[in-house]
Amino acid sequence: MANSSWRKILANLRIGHLLLIVFLLAALIFLFATYSIRRNRAALLEVMSHQGESLIKALVLAAENIVASRALIDETVADELTDLALNLDSWYNSGSLTNAKLAQVARRSGYLRIDLLNQSGNVLLTSEPLPDLSIYLGQDKKLLAGIQEVLIGQADSAFLQLSPSSRLPDGGTLMIRKGKFKPVYLLILISARYLQEVERQTGIGYLVQKMGQEPGIEFVAMQAPEGIVFASKNVEELYKIETDPFLQEALAKKQTKSRIARFQGRKLLEVVRPFQSTQYPEGIFRIGLSLDSYNQTVKSFIRQTILVSVAIFLVGLLLVGLVIVNQNIRSLKEALQKTESLNLSILESMDSAVLAADAAGKITTFNQLAEKLFSLSRQSVIGENYSKVFPKDEWLISQILEKKSKIKDFEVRFKTLSGEEKILLVNSSGIFNQPGQLQGALAVIHDITELKRLEEESKRSERLSALGNLAAGVAHEVRNPLNAISIAAQRLKCEFKPTSSEEDYQNFLSNILSEIKRLDQIVNQFLSLARSQKLNLELTDSTAYLTEILSLVKVEAEAKGIRVQSRLSHSATLKIDRPEMKKALLNIILNGMEAMESGGTLTVETRPRTEAGVLEIFISDTGKGIPAEDITKIFQPYFSTKEKGSGLGLAIAHRIVIDHKGKLEVKSEVGKGTSFVIGLPIAVSN
Known part of the structure; x- marks a missing residue:
């Protein structure tokens, strides 16, 4: 009847509860997968934002370094021109400089022209096909004032900025320097485009273009409230700062910020950071990061999450079945553990030492009081052979296992490892199962040392009490004759004198008095022992x-x-x-x-x-x-x-x-x- 009821319970579990468990499991897995995907997206986006912030910080730092190095570039160009002038002067002094060589140097260096003049302003050598100096003339048809100052000796060298003209559409920079060895003057003319190219290859615009070509970067731009200052090639237009609250907030608070934005119809991660320098208007750098790798990673994670969720769901179904199958086993184990825990608590709370061994003589139980009594740890004796730990078999465990008998209370005098002698009351018996087979032996050991001492004290107190009653009577009966004898002896000593052997007589009386005094002391000690006095503490x-x-x-x-x-x-x-x-x-x-x-x-x-x-x-x-x-x-x-x-x-x-x-x-x-x-x-x- 019980088996059929149990089967019905299992059947109900499969039909009703199992479906509910499976549904809950599926719902939990779905929620977990959804949460994991959202969490992963947020984490990936946060990582990209950090990367973008690091990238734009590096861009701003590089731009600041470029601005700081602009003066260094101008100085480098000046040094380059000076070195060339010194070399040309040396070649001219040695006679190795010609028009052809000047043309070759100008062409290789990217300069417009190089001329060599005498102090009168006449051309000695030139890189041009014709010695025409009109490019160096001012509106008064005379050589420029800076050139004349060097020719007449007011200066050794000069740098002049030439304005755009019909012969020099882009303008340029002219350096004039007096020769070191002979009275000759070197003129080197550089096109403005040359300096612009140098600046282009080392300036912020070049940096923006190079960064915009990197994979994963959609665009890079430097933008001021007036408009775009620099931008990568694919940027045609951008939202103005004045119409975009996001950009206005970043510029006003001097903060690095990021957002998801659209650029040319595609979503991207935009990171912005303010920038300020003396050479450019205050504005912000903007970097657009592609979301392609982010989208691919998210899609891959979604696929993996779905696969894992399905696998977990299938494993969950299997586990639910196993849980139902093993439910009885687990319940029995839990009940057994509770019983064992209860037994252990009872053993540990007992005021007696408990020692047990199985049928093979292996120690199975050894409570805390046993540890304290025998100065042995539970770990060191559990599983050990009883006869090895207690070779004298003080607790008769070996005898019980051999004879399968039960021994009631008996007393044992036991000396501990510390040398203290204990009086123990032991109750040893066999442990039998239901069919009556011997499973082991158990000894419950009570320490009655203190009880025995108290019993002895009680007996001694009773004896002293009886002795006290006796002492009172004895002291009265003994002291009266002693007093009489003492008085008589003292009178004999004082009132009587023998006619002969007086010394022996006196010694005899002194011995009598001494012994009387000793008897009185014995009576006092007897009374002191028998009667407790009121203590003056x-x-x-x-x-x-x-x-x-x-x-x-x-x-x-x-x-x-x-x-x-x-x-x-x-x-x-x-x-x-x-x-x-x-x-x-x-x-x-x-x-x-x-x-x-x-x-x-x-x-x-x-x-x-x-x-x-x-x-x-x-x-x-x-x-x-x-x-x-x-x-x-x-x-x-x-x-x-x-x-x-x-x-x-x-x-x-x-x-x-x-x-x-x-x-x-x-x-x-x-x-x-x-x-x-x-x-x-x-x-x-x-």
Whole structure:
């Protein structure tokens, strides 16, 4: 029934939803293609505009350079004429200059004529067939004033501009120069057309013509409000600046602008830029760029876009079919991933270490608490063989995989890589599938070290409480007889004198009084251990306080050959009962000194645990150490490893630290020494 319903759903998808998906896909592809084509057109046009702007900037820069170099061209022509005159003068002086040679030089250089005159103005040599000087005469039929000035010695050379006449229709430029070696005068006449040709080949007009012939450029023009100044050959007419707002705006704002315009019936990209110089009227350069390559590129892109769109549409149809076919698989995978993610979140949020292995013994699960407990990273153990990582099989995973059994809670003492001993509660069991086949094994490990410590503290507190009740009665019953004995002994010492052996008598009474005093001290210690006193707390600087205590034992330590060193760089303000805490610290320090019978080193060090708000005080000795079996007993009343020890010093120290809401721990290694760690709450961190 379920299969038939599922088939109906798939059938409905093919007929209804599939058509909708295909339609939406086609619409999206069409929109994408349209957008891509428009975007491509705009991008290509923008690129062309940038190219046109770069081109017209180069044109304007070249025009500015041409204007700047015009004076240089005039100077170059003058230098050329001067050099020729010097050469002719040298040839004449050597006797190698003839009329024929002058004609050849004039023809080759493109000059109108060259003449050689004497000081009287008579022709010595000429490039012309006839020695006719009428071209150099003014309206008064005399040689031009500039020529006469050189002939009579008022100047060595002169440049004259000749106006157009019947014999010189275009006008010209005349240079006259006195010879260097003999009193002869050289006249060189240049046609105005010659200078115009020089200017044409190097001027803005020539630049405009050359650029207009480049492929992809429809026209180039320089236009002023009065009309066209220069233009390429194919330009017959252009819109006037005064009738075109686009050109007016570009000229007014001194901006480079571009637009799509029409020229001789064809669309093109026109780029304009203002130009200003002293030799030409203010105007603008205009360049028309052909759109042929742009249109070809756009057409090619449209064809490619259509082909790609069709291909995408076909692939989309195929993908839609595949998506429908694989829909169930993906849904199952997503559900599995969610389950795995949920399981992982649960594992990571557990306050227990979780360790699992598959049937082959490969570790498959290792949560964050397991990483922290075993000081191993998940990446380093996942996939590794369990027996390789845990060869002792502390968690009985290997045993479960072999025997296919389930083991309930059991306790394990485990030593971490840092040397810290942990008490762990372990629950290990096999993992079975529905048919009952073993798939692996799982161990859930709880760290109950702190719980055990609290249980021990609770038991110790109960014992001390019971001891307190006993202490009150015992102290009362013991102190009354002690007081009576003490009074009697004092009276015997003061009121009675023996007739013989008086010294022995006095020593005997002193021993009685001394032992009574010692018994009274034991009773006081017993009461101090059993009953917590009301603490008189005050803020105390840890460094100054510990330094004061160490000064009390320094003399005794030196006498026993014990070196006392302090590392009190970490300071904090503690809220403590100074006399009570001094009693606890001195008990621990003196206990360490007594453990070093042959001398050694006593170290007192402070370390803050900021995250816990605790200052740890380490008191370490290099004595003989405490056996492992005695570590758990040393804080019990009347337990001592020393022959003359009362067994109350460390118990009292422990009670005082606990009263201050602190913690007292001991670490010891036989033959190397013992370290007591006192953790006290920090009132103010320094």
